[in-house]
Amino acid sequence: MKIKEILKNVKTISPDSTIKEAAVLMTRHNIGSLVALNDRKKVVGILTERDIIEKVNAKDRLSSRVRVEEIMTPKVITIDANSLLDDAVYLMIKHKIKKLPVTENEQLVGIVTSTDIMANSSDVGEYYLLG
Numbered sequence: 001m002k003i004k005e006i007l008k009n010v011k012t013i014s015p016d017s018t019i020k021e022a023a024v025l026m027t028r029h030n031i032g033s034l035v036a037l038n039d040r041k042k043v044v045g046i047l048t049e050r051d052i053i054e055k056v057n058a059k060d061r062l063s064s065r066v067r068v069e070e071i072m073t074p075k076v077i078t079i080d081a082n083s084l085l086d087d088a089v090y091l092m093i094k095h096k097i098k099k100l101p102v103t104e105n106e107q108l109v110g111i112v113t114s115t116d117i118m119a120n121s122s123d124v125g126e127y128y129l130l131g
Contacts, residue, residue, distance in 0.1 A: 003084070003085065003102055004082060008112070009110060010109075011026075012034060013035070016067060019056050020064040032048060034046070041108070045068070045072030045074045047068050047071065052071070055071040077100060078101045078103045082104070085117065085120060092117070099114075
């Protein structure tokens with residue numbers, strides 16, 4: 001199965017946005033991450049709930065004064081929409097990530113999460129499921 005068959009819509013944010021704006025967007029859409037895009041619509045980072053908890057809330061920082069670019073993960077692992085589901089599993093295990101932005105012709109087209117992978121686990125190779 002190809003990634004493009006299971007990818008979900010992805011919500012994006014500007015790196016200049018505040019964490020408060022990001023949290024409102026994540027809450028409104030009931031999602032756990034946002035992909036940061038620059039003015040040219042290129043992926044420049046990913047922001048997760050965990051980033052907000054560890055880098056803002058736990059440090060008692062004011063979310064309206066912290067910018068996304070200050071706490072996002074800038075080195076984003078992505079996968080091509082035409083890649084196989086096994087390839088996504090490999091990347092997620094190798095890099096210890098749960099969210100994988102999906103690109104096509106270097107443009108962001110969606111996201112795949114570990115939950116999406118589990119929902120389609122009958123199509124994942126035994127090698128990954130058995131360790």
